[in-house]
Amino acid sequence: MHLxxxxxxxxxxxxxxxxxxxxxxxxxxxxxxxxxxxxxxxLSPNEVKASRIAQAILISISFFIILLIFYLIKSVLGxxxxxxxxxxxxxxxxEVFA
Numbered sequence: 001m002h003l004x005x006x007x008x009x010x011x012x013x014x015x016x017x018x019x020x021x022x023x024x025x026x027x028x029x030x031x032x033x034x035x036x037x038x039x040x041x042x043l044s045p046n047e048v049k050a051s052r053i054a055q056a057i058l059i060s061i062s063f064f065i066i067l068l069i070f071y072l073i074k075s076v077l078g079x080x081x082x083x084x085x086x087x088x089x090x091x092x093x094x095e096v097f098a
Contacts, residue, residue, distance in 0.1 A: 014037075015035045015036060015037035016036055016037040016038070017034060017035065017036035017037065018034075018035055018037075019033075019034040019035075020032070020033045020034075068089075071087070071089065072089070072090065072093065075089070075090035076090075
């Protein structure tokens, strides 16, 4: 009953990405469901807290990656903000990709 609901029935919501299928592997079958989209349900206080923590972590990582990219672009262009000071990241990247 649950497999029928997961694979076939799509009555409980519409999602931006809704992919369902079956992978046959020898005598076994593996069912999968991939759903992605906006969460429209009411969240509990614990879910709201977890969501805010996850968003803060994602924003922090994104900000760090953007700063890293700008630092590498600055280094490629040869711009020195402080004379005689470097984090050594550009030299490390040159060694890794050389």
